[in-house]
Amino acid sequence: MSGPIPYAMVGGGVGSFIGGVHRHAIDLDGRARLVAGAFSSTGERSVESGRALGVDPERAYGSYADLIAGESGRDDRPVFVVIVTPNDMHFPVARACLRGGLHVVCDKPFTITSAEARELEGLARERGLLCAVTYNYSGYPMVREARARVAGGEIGRVRKVYAEYHQGWLATDLESSGQKQASWRTDPDRAGVGGSLGDIGTHAEQLVRFVTGLEIGSVAADLSSFVGGRVLDDDASVLMRLSEGAKGTLTCSQVCVGEANGLSLRVYGESGGLSWRQERPEQLEMTRSDGSRTVLCRGGEGLSEYTAAATRLPGGHPEGFIEAFGNLYRGVCDVLSGDGDSLLARPLPCARDGEAGMRFVEACVESAKRDSEWTSV
Amino acid sequence: MSGPIPYAMVGGGVGSFIGGVHRHAIDLDGRARLVAGAFSSTGERSVESGRALGVDPERAYGSYADLIAGESGRDDRPVFVVIVTPNDMHFPVARACLRGGLHVVCDKPFTITSAEARELEGLARERGLLCAVTYNYSGYPMVREARARVAGGEIGRVRKVYAEYHQGWLATDLESSGQKQASWRTDPDRAGVGGSLGDIGTHAEQLVRFVTGLEIGSVAADLSSFVGGRVLDDDASVLMRLSEGAKGTLTCSQVCVGEANGLSLRVYGESGGLSWRQERPEQLEMTRSDGSRTVLCRGGEGLSEYTAAATRLPGGHPEGFIEAFGNLYRGVCDVLSGDGDSLLARPLPCARDGEAGMRFVEACVESAKRDSEWTSV
């Protein structure tokens, strides 16, 4: 490999939270370098952001269309584009990039509808381009360990899954106060048909599939909007039927007062169980039929090669959110460097996963409309 | 009060596990004294058990009918009868006792059907007798604290409840090995229509009502029998709609490998949350909107009078299962001593709760038959 892979960013100008997260995650490994961007919706502000980020002013554009057009002729054009716009723009930007021959890394939720997702998936496949979706929680080493252990048969055939994602920050009518994050997330036009489901439920859903390797066949969902005046769900309880006879529950909520970012997954198979919590990400608990609980720690011995590859610091030196996010980008860089079979690229959350997430949200919403009738995903 | 209250026991002969638990729980406070019993199904073995328990051989009977008949004329006859027979005998024994003018304390699950439970409830009310059901987990001090805090408005109006009761001991086909506990619990004739639902789900259900003060209006349930050949459920996932607009999930399972007795309850209201786990019963966690978690400990200051009354040892000297069980009996003794308004008697789990439990089980089974359709409890 000859130097870092050049990339561009759409969205994520100065002041954006998530743009910075993506850039820091990439910077952890220095394997890609920001060379261009449409950071904001005006050329002037985009240039300003670009300057702060060390991007040549000529390569800071006022729109994604200009970006694609402006960069297309250059020898040093970006290899991939990171999309960190509001959700409703993911689709048009990703489509334009893929059409322009650019690989894509898109923030989640992937699109507004599953049809859009399918279109992007098809487009990427057709053009032979990568279209990754940043389901960042699957980048945690101990999540990868869980996946490896399930795949290795250590807990036997999976029977029951409990997935949770509980937050409390929308327990009050925050959107009325004009808080930005709350406003768009509770607005169907910008967020899509799912509220908490789209925002955080999709993370839990992806973890279920990532760790168990199973598909979610159908759901029976009960959605709530506990805060008055809210149109989208701020709380969801979902029964799931998975492939191979497994079953599960998935609950997501943004009204669990006092919970910050309570994503967790428990999986029980015929001969053991696994439990992981995002807020204590360095540990994976394993239960066995003898009643003992073994706490596996990142950096310890005896962990899978997938886990080891996703690790930067020695055990006991806490890694966290940003390193997990960075692991996705390592996978992206592996793929784009021709090493699509690397430990970090197996598997990389892609359009297919984004599409599954949108189908999950749509099925839950549909089920809820039919008074929790079982609905195919 | 003039000495301990005399009581009799039906079932619970030497070798029985649960009989000993009840007796030890009662002995913790010495407020009742075992004077008679139909401990076994033959007079001879009953006498033998009675002797080991310090009961006059003349008062050890071969059947509950003999017990009631034999004791009825005595001045020193038992005031109440503890029923610790197999489940299918709860109803006939309790009915006979109540008809005979004896107060009843019955193990759970209360009966085989809700109709039976209603009959007992009516009978007890009519005769002015106590018919308590040993939902022992509501005897834990910190469960009582949770109830007091919800009632006192400390978490605001309740929105969401998560109740779990996860065990793993039936993850294999234990009943085929002839293991006694497994055999009757998986046998519809002796256990009723619910498997894990009746055995442990009812405990979780009672905790939900006990702590929140809400009723469970309807359920949508998905039941499973993961172990081949098993007729009754060994796993259940239940969506719940509670009174006052609250919602919840309840999962119970006996195939969660490695889990011993994982009963837990989390309740989130408009302004706070409460979390309790049976395996760490001395702590109650309280979450608040500022993101802090306060761990309240039994024996600490600032707890409710209900909690303090349910405490025997200073904080940090772990109390457990047996003390919680004993707290129910303290309430029973209070009521039977004319102090029905004591802190420990408010409330005492009674026939009404036993009946609610049976309705819950029946509604879940009904819902499951209709492919998880919402079903009134």
Next chain:
Amino acid sequence: MSGPIPYAMVGGGVGSFIGGVHRHAIDLDGRARLVAGAFSSTGERSVESGRALGVDPERAYGSYADLIAGESGRDDRPVFVVIVTPNDMHFPVARACLRGGLHVVCDKPFTITSAEARELEGLARERGLLCAVTYNYSGYPMVREARARVAGGEIGRVRKVYAEYHQGWLATDLESSGQKQASWRTDPDRAGVGGSLGDIGTHAEQLVRFVTGLEIGSVAADLSSFVGGRVLDDDASVLMRLSEGAKGTLTCSQVCVGEANGLSLRVYGESGGLSWRQERPEQLEMTRSDGSRTVLCRGGEGLSEYTAAATRLPGGHPEGFIEAFGNLYRGVCDVLSGDGDSLLARPLPCARDGEAGMRFVEACVESAKRDSEWTSV
């Protein structure tokens, strides 16, 4: 065995806390029966207590001397005497009992001086009588598991021990308020030369020896009286040199605000470590060189026979302080029934341990006087 073993109690009248703990602990198994006592310092009050406890008024005495004299001629005289008086009376009462041919179970701290302890030890040995000391924390099943694992070589040769006993209830000048527990514990005349050292440090010291099987050879101690006007230590930090080259620290404190009963022990050997905390007594954590932590749970499989023998309830049904206490009495009853080699009697904390405790306290106090010079225990 023909029926429960008759025992008497000195101290522990109505209103006493610790007397009730001993009686409840004994009652858990029903293998001994209270038949006589010198519960209080006047005959009248002793009779009153005896009556409440079901003791024949004729066998409720006003002094231990009267008790021994009055019972000596009876066929049904007590086999052992439980001593739960204030500490300064332990020695004269135990001596009189042993001289009178009665087995003794004495609360801790055993005596006021190690010389007294040695006298009792010699007396008991000479007469062939049991003189047990209720170091109740070594009755916890998972403490016994720790001992069994160390003895079985599972962590290799022991290198380092960390013992702690941290409480906070004496963080203020409670004794000035007349609080009874605080008053005698801070009074050298009644408590001996050690404050926190005698009251709780001895428990930690016994656990160290019980679990590791090592002796404490010498100590270097720094004692403090953080609360103004207090004569005895309310906080102690002790360096220890143990037999076989092991080392350790022991800290005990009654001014650690907010700590209830924070007794814990961590032992590291050449190939593993063990960690136990009294406030979570059902778990024993084991560390290994691969960085994993295994949480062993009471009631689980694969535990030692010593642990299993000390267990009453299935795993996940929390046992606590009272059951651990009761395990000591099971050992006592085994010994007195001729089964001195039973699992619960191996080993039983005895006069020898009480004496070791007093030597430990004296050595720490001596070391502290010499500005923490290493002092032989």
Next chain:
Amino acid sequence: MSGPIPYAMVGGGVGSFIGGVHRHAIDLDGRARLVAGAFSSTGERSVESGRALGVDPERAYGSYADLIAGESGRDDRPVFVVIVTPNDMHFPVARACLRGGLHVVCDKPFTITSAEARELEGLARERGLLCAVTYNYSGYPMVREARARVAGGEIGRVRKVYAEYHQGWLATDLESSGQKQASWRTDPDRAGVGGSLGDIGTHAEQLVRFVTGLEIGSVAADLSSFVGGRVLDDDASVLMRLSEGAKGTLTCSQVCVGEANGLSLRVYGESGGLSWRQERPEQLEMTRSDGSRTVLCRGGEGLSEYTAAATRLPGGHPEGFIEAFGNLYRGVCDVLSGDGDSLLARPLPCARDGEAGMRFVEACVESAKRDSEWTSV
């Protein structure tokens, strides 16, 4: 501010672990930019490393002397130098940099002797230069919260401190296998007089002073070398007497099998206690006299401004080791940008702290030689 502050690095060539940590920590905020370095001991390899790091080959030197000489005349010369060489080189490099008018950020342990440390401290003061020492653990937000709470009087006057740093990786004779990290850390020539004391004990010692604001007046230490043939301590137990009448214990060990990086601090004052553990760095536990424990979480409300300033991600999105490290560099950049009174610069661990650490090590070693006699620090 006009762009990132240019800095150079001595040591930390490709393949070095700690060099990467420093660079990533700096990169998190992008406020400084690597422009030059003496990354390795030969010019060729230094150039190679520099190239991989994006440093102009002309500015990659073969020695620190060349670096200082080569950069001194340039307009764009580095403002500060990061020193990440083996320990024995810290002193000569730092001295040369300070003499050359360059600010210094030095890895810890600061020097080999306290005399060297004092010389650097004096030199920095004299020249008006910054000489920071990367005691990175004090960069954790919740450590800063602990400090703020103690300073704010929330636990009252400090009485007792328990500091621990327990690792297990040197439980075997790793150095004989040629493992690099083990080799130099156990070699007195390269590591100085302290083994575990210097390597990790100094971190614990700095945390004690940072959080409590107290000085360590004297120590009584017992050092061990549990692994045969090891010259330096691999385990230390230290009694401490602090200013203002406080006391404490500090234990550090590298033979606690199974412990990864167990740094923890507990502080008890007259009215409360604080507890923090590096392996769960996002939480700070606070105990109060009412027996409750409050778990404060990073990102929650009600935390100090010092804590908020040290935070990057919302609560529940785990930050870890690298972010804490980065916080030190934010403070460095603040100071070098003229904002020496910023929240992150108050206080910044400096030569004075490095010197205190060396005095602590020397006093412990001296005390141990005198059989644990109290020794002034």
